[in-house]
Each structure stands twice: as C-alpha cells, then as structure tokens.
Amino acid sequence: MDELDLLKKDWKKQDDSFQKLSYDEIYKMIHKKSSTIVKWIFIICILEFLFWGFVNLLIPDSYFEIYEKLHLKTLLNISYIIHYIVVVGFIYLFYKNYNAICVIDSTSLLMKKIIRTRKTVNYYVYYNIIVTIILSIIINFMMFSDTDLLVEVFNPKHLALADDKLFNILLIAQIIGFVVMIGFLLLYYRIIYGILLKKLNKNFKELEILE
Amino acid sequence: MNETKIVTKDLEHKFISEFQENQNIIHKVCRIYTNNQEAHNDLFQEITIQLWKAYPKFRGDSKLSTWMYRIGLNTAITLYRKSKRSVITQDFDSVLHRIQSSDYDNTEEEQLKLMYKAIHQLSDIDKALIFLYLEDKNYKEISETIGISEVNARVKMNRIKTRLRTILNP
Numbered sequence: 001m002d003e004l005d006l007l008k009k010d011w012k013k014q015d016d017s018f019q020k021l022s023y024d025e026i027y028k029m030i031h032k033k034s035s036t037i038v039k040w041i042f043i044i045c046i047l048e049f050l051f052w053g054f055v056n057l058l059i060p061d062s063y064f065e066i067y068e069k070l071h072l073k074t075l076l077n078i079s080y081i082i083h084y085i086v087v088v089g090f091i092y093l094f095y096k097n098y099n100a101i102c103v104i105d106s107t108s109l110l111m112k113k114i115i116r117t118r119k120t121v122n123y124y125v126y127y128n129i130i131v132t133i134i135l136s137i138i139i140n141f142m143m144f145s146d147t148d149l150l151v152e153v154f155n156p157k158h159l160a161l162a163d164d165k166l167f168n169i170l171l172i173a174q175i176i177g178f179v180v181m182i183g184f185l186l187l188y189y190r191i192i193y194g195i196l197l198k199k200l201n202k203n204f205k206e207l208e209i210l211e
Numbered sequence: 212m213n214e215t216k217i218v219t220k221d222l223e224h225k226f227i228s229e230f231q232e233n234q235n236i237i238h239k240v241c242r243i244y245t246n247n248q249e250a251h252n253d254l255f256q257e258i259t260i261q262l263w264k265a266y267p268k269f270r271g272d273s274k275l276s277t278w279m280y281r282i283g284l285n286t287a288i289t290l291y292r293k294s295k296r297s298v299i300t301q302d303f304d305s306v307l308h309r310i311q312s313s314d315y316d317n318t319e320e321e322q323l324k325l326m327y328k329a330i331h332q333l334s335d336i337d338k339a340l341i342f343l344y345l346e347d348k349n350y351k352e353i354s355e356t357i358g359i360s361e362v363n364a365r366v367k368m369n370r371i372k373t374r375l376r377t378i379l380n381p
Contacts, residue, residue, distance in 0.1 A: 021231065036291065104268070210363045
C-alpha cells in the first residue's frame with residue numbers, strides 16, 4: 001500500500017486518542033486572553049503613534065525660544081498644523097484596515113489584510129522620518145546661512161570661543177544627532193518587526209508564488 | 212443590561228456545546244502544527260479563543276466544521292505566535308503512542324512514524340494542504356480555505372505528495 005493511503009487510514013483512526021476537553025475546561029479557555037500577531041501589531045502601532053506624539057510634546061519651550069530668535073517659529077507652527085492633520089488621517093486609515101481583519105477570510109486574504117494594516121503604520125513612520133529630515137535640512141540651512149545670528153543665539157555671552165569653532169561644533173553635533181537617530185530607528189524596526197512578522201512574511205511569500 | 216447578559220450566556224452555552232462535540236477538528240490541526248503536548252495545548256487554546264471571538268458572527272450559512280477548519284488553520288498559519296515555553300522538540304512518540312497498541316505490523320508502524328516526521332518538516336502552507344487532504348476535502352474547498360486557485364492547489368498538492376515520497380524513499 002502507498003504510504004499516503006496508509007497515512008490517511010491512520011489519520012481517520014486517531015479520533016479516540018485525543019484528550020477530550022470537558023465543558024468546564026472549554027469554558028475556562030474561552031475566558032483567557034489571546035496573544036496573536038495581530039494583537040501585538042496593534043499594540044506596537046498604538047505605541048508608535050503615541051511615541052511620535054510625545055516626542056513633539058516633550059520638546060521644552062526654551063527650545064522654541066531659540067527658534068524664535070532664529071526666525072523659524074512661523075515655519076514650525078505651520079508644519080505642526082499640517083503634521084497633526086496627517087496624523088489623524090493615518091490613525092483613521094489604521095483603524096479602517098485593522099477592523100477589516102477577519103479570521104474567517106481565506107488564509108491568503110487574511111495575510112494581505114494584516115500586511116496592509118502594518119504597511120499603513122510603516123508609511124506613518126516613513127512620513128515622520130522624511131518630515132524630520134526635510135525640516136532638519138531647512139532649519140539647518142537657515143541657521144548656518146546666517147553665521148552672525150547663529151553665534152548670537154548659541155553664544156550670547158560671547159565666551160572665549162572662536163566663531164568658526166562654534167560653527168563646526170554645532171554642525172558636527174547636528175550631523176551626529178541625525179545619524180544616531182536614523183540608526184536607532186532602523187535598528188528598532190529591524191528587531192521589532194523582524195521578529196514579529198518573520199513567519200507571516202515567509203508564509204505570505206509562499207502563497208504569493210502560488211497566485 | 213440584564214437581557215444582554217442572558218443572551219451572552221446562552222450564546223456561550225451554545226458555543227461550548229457545539230465546540231465540545233467538534234473539538235477533534237482542532238485537535239487534528241494542532242497535531243499537524245505542533246509536535247509536543249505542551250505546544251498542542253497552547254495552540255488549541257489560541258484557536259478556541261479565536262473561534263469564540265468569531266462565533267457571534269457565525270451565521271450558519273456554512274457548516275460549523277468548515278468554519279472551524281478555516282479559523283483553525285488561519286490561527287495556526289497566520290495569527291499564532293509560539294510562546295517561549297513551546298520549544299521545538301523531536302517528541303514524535305507522543306503523536307504515535309496509539310500505534311503501538313494497535314494492530315499494525317512493524318513496517319507499517321515505521322512507515323507512519325517517518326510519515327509524520329516528514330509532515331512536520333513541511334512549510335506551514337504545505338501542512339495546511341496535506342491536512343485538508345487527509346480530512347478528505349475536495350480541491351474546491353481547499354482552494355477556498357487557503358485562498359489560491361483550484362489549479363494551483365492541485366499542482367501544489369502533487370508536489371507535496373512527491374516531496375513526502377522522496378523524503379520516505381530517498
């Protein structure tokens with residue numbers, strides 16, 4: 001007999017070999033908390049939304065004084081208004097996609113929906129990074145284009161420090177800060193989503209080949 | 212408020228009774244996707260929770276068993292995250308304990324052991340296909356559950372069968 005037929009025959013015989021659960025055991029089970037990939041993605045995404053929100057709130061007022069002196073306040077205010085409109089849009093899309101996830105869909109469709117939900121938040125993160133980069137470039141450009149004003153703002157007491165030295169220190173500090181931030185973000189996403197989505201991505205790719 | 216509570220209790224009772232009767236479907240999903248008792252129980256619990264969460268939306272336009280196959284496989288393939296406790300072990304004997312006492316001869320027993328071992332080496336998607344095949348599902352149902360075309364399900368299934376045979380007869 002072919003091995004597969006043998007397996008099929010054995011497969012049908014196994015019904016009595018399971019430890020059957022009683023009514024009470026099932027009752028207890030359905031009141032336990034689930035821990036699925038979707039749930040984790042949801043939690044992490046909410047934390048990401050909150051994180052980027054808090055980053056903006058955490059910036060102390062004194063920071064804005066510097067920008068005011070550098071004549072950048074209006075630019076920043078406008079960018080904040082646009083930013084919050086975009087964030088609300090992202091949160092709406094995220095909820096729409098998350099609610100569409102349905103366990104009764106076919107496996108392939110379910111995976112697509114989960115990946116779409118995740119992508120929405122990925123775009124949100126890309127958006128934040130890109131906006132940060134663009135704003136940094138604009139601000140730095142404006143700051144460093146007016147050296148006298150820059151020295152005035154960052155060295156108001158005219159400490160014994162050569163102006164070009166101050167200029168270099170500020171520039172290097174900005175670049176290091178920038179590189180560290182991008183590096184940290186890349187590492188974070190590699191770790192969090194690398195672990196969380198590894199299995200899902202692998203299975204999704206396998207199904208994609210079949211379609 | 213009180214009325215909703217009663218409705219929920221009724222639904223809960225209905226679910227548990229129906230689930231209890233059909234629980235073998237989920238045990239079988241767990242048998243394909245896990246290879247020790249602890250992992251089996253873990254996955255079983257997660258699938259049960261998912262079934263209960265989806266139950267209020269179950270309209271009865273499909274068979275309860277079909278609905279359970281879908282949620283069971285979706286949970287195993289897509290949603291489930293292995294807990295730290297269930298490290299992969301080579302505990303195949305627990306899968307085969309029933310064979311010892313039955314009327315198989317040694318060669319058949321050996322072949323089955325190898326067969327289950329081979330199945331555990333398959334990918335998650337392949338496991339789903341072979342599971343539905345063992346459950347005597349037709350290609351239409353298989354393709355609808357997984358979400359691929361019938362032709363592709365057929366092609367894929369033939370490939371899995373060939374693969375299993377080569378694993379067994381190298």
